[in-house]
Amino acid sequence: MTDANKWVIEDKVKNKFLVNRNTFISDEILKLEKQLIFDKVWVYVGHESEIPNPHDYVTRKVAGRSVIFTRDQKGKIHVLLNTCTHRGALVCREEKGNSKTFLCCYHAWSFKNDGELIGVPHADAYGENFDRKSLNMIDARSGSYKGFVFVNFANNAESLEDYLGAAKEYLDLVADQCAEGMEVISGTHKFCIRANWKLLGENSIDGYHIPHNHSTYIDFLGEDEQIDVSGGIAGQAFVLGNGHVVKEYKAPWGRPVAKWSPVWGEEAKGEIEEIIKELESRYDAEKVHRMTQNNRNLWIFPNLIINDIMSLTIRTFDPVAPDFMDVTAWAMGPKNEPANLRERRLDNFLSFIGPGGFANPDDIESLEVCQIGFNTYPYVEYQDISRGMGKSQFNIDDEEQMRGFWRKWNELMTVEESKVKINS
Numbered sequence: 001m002t003d004a005n006k007w008v009i010e011d012k013v014k015n016k017f018l019v020n021r022n023t024f025i026s027d028e029i030l031k032l033e034k035q036l037i038f039d040k041v042w043v044y045v046g047h048e049s050e051i052p053n054p055h056d057y058v059t060r061k062v063a064g065r066s067v068i069f070t071r072d073q074k075g076k077i078h079v080l081l082n083t084c085t086h087r088g089a090l091v092c093r094e095e096k097g098n099s100k101t102f103l104c105c106y107h108a109w110s111f112k113n114d115g116e117l118i119g120v121p122h123a124d125a126y127g128e129n130f131d132r133k134s135l136n137m138i139d140a141r142s143g144s145y146k147g148f149v150f151v152n153f154a155n156n157a158e159s160l161e162d163y164l165g166a167a168k169e170y171l172d173l174v175a176d177q178c179a180e181g182m183e184v185i186s187g188t189h190k191f192c193i194r195a196n197w198k199l200l201g202e203n204s205i206d207g208y209h210i211p212h213n214h215s216t217y218i219d220f221l222g223e224d225e226q227i228d229v230s231g232g233i234a235g236q237a238f239v240l241g242n243g244h245v246v247k248e249y250k251a252p253w254g255r256p257v258a259k260w261s262p263v264w265g266e267e268a269k270g271e272i273e274e275i276i277k278e279l280e281s282r283y284d285a286e287k288v289h290r291m292t293q294n295n296r297n298l299w300i301f302p303n304l305i306i307n308d309i310m311s312l313t314i315r316t317f318d319p320v321a322p323d324f325m326d327v328t329a330w331a332m333g334p335k336n337e338p339a340n341l342r343e344r345r346l347d348n349f350l351s352f353i354g355p356g357g358f359a360n361p362d363d364i365e366s367l368e369v370c371q372i373g374f375n376t377y378p379y380v381e382y383q384d385i386s387r388g389m390g391k392s393q394f395n396i397d398d399e400e401q402m403r404g405f406w407r408k409w410n411e412l413m414t415v416e417e418s419k420v421k422i423n424s
């Protein structure tokens with residue numbers, strides 16, 4: 001069933017919001033998502049700190065496409081489509097490195113790290129009309145906001161800043177945590193989940209599941225880390241436009257940016273106060289309070305999650321099949337962070353969000369059993385995402401943030417163009 005009129009049903013009178021489960025299992029819908037979402041809007045590639053020096057590069061898959069995320073001689077960033085313009089081979093097969101040029105393994109064409117074709121063995125065989133310039137690698141349109149680099153495969157998209165809109169305030173709360181800038185910490189978590197990509201996005205901004213799905217972590221905080229967990233986890237969810245959504249809340253755990261935890265000992269209190277003082281010298285008290293004391297899970301539509309919680313994590317995902325995604329996650333921290341503070345940060349990163357932490361295995365299990373549950377389709381046809389509808393303000397355990405995502409998803413997926421394709 002690919003009837004676009006039935007993918008998302010919103011009834012504001014009955015406060016019902018339903019999402020058809022075929023959106024999680026259909027090959028045809030995934031194909032359309034690639035055309036109408038991932039090929040149209042800005043999608044996350046990486047952070048500038050991953051390629052700090054001229055000629056640094058990393059390769060990765062973005063929206064199903066291999067790209068080389070690279071910095072040229074002059075420091076300019078490029079996102080090159082990683083395919084030889086001769087006959088298609090990956091031009092770079094390494095995960096990362098530093099190189100002025102890339103040499104194709106097949107017939108040895110070579111390219112500069114800005115994509116220019118510079119070497120063609122026995123080029124004379126092509127004759128005098130050989131147009132080298134037309135065979136440069138494609139340098140996709142990219143943009144950076146405070147170090148977060150996005151790519152846009154469509155030529156007619158709005159600017160990155162306009163696209164991010166109200167989400168910029170939340171990116172600022174991350175990027176501004178250190179005057180010298182933030183960096184991706186070396187070491188990458190790569191894993192797969194046997195579930196649709198949208199389930200991980202939803203899960204990341206879902207406050208409803210935390211006390212139920214992650215009760216062992218809350219018990220661990222109280223029993224092992226001597227943290228007072230009686231205040232619970234509470235806050236609000238916001239829809240930021242363009243499909244971007246966030247939840248912001250208070251929680252009992254320590255935050256390496258500057259919220260003390262008993263497990264760090266009394267001596268850490270002074271260090272935390274210093275960080276707060278430094279931030280207050282640059283920003284107003286409210287911003288510093290939010291930055292240091294509040295937690296945020298931010299979903300930048302469609303493929304970037306920033307979990308600024310008991311540690312700071314960037315996550316991106318690539319839909320491989322309707323029921324399978326590749327996930328990549330990194331820890332982030334201030335540049336030049338003192339070793340003891342970095343240790344706390346990474347400890348917190350591993351204990352909750354890490355692959356063997358308290359959260360990740362629980363979340364992955366939940367997503368995978370949802371995906372298995374979808375095999376009852378079409379006898380059970382819809383997800384119910386109505387929680388909190390009709391309210392004027394939304395708590396983190398409401399589902400307005402998911403609805404914010406789905407409304408944008410539906411808008412992009414149900415343009416006339418898609419209806420034509422579905423019916424043809």
Ligand code: FES
Nearest residue numbers: 084086087104107
């Ligand atoms: S495919 Fe790259 S040189 Fe032929």
Ligand SMILES: [Fe+2]
Nearest residue numbers: 203213359363
């Ligand atoms: Fe979770």
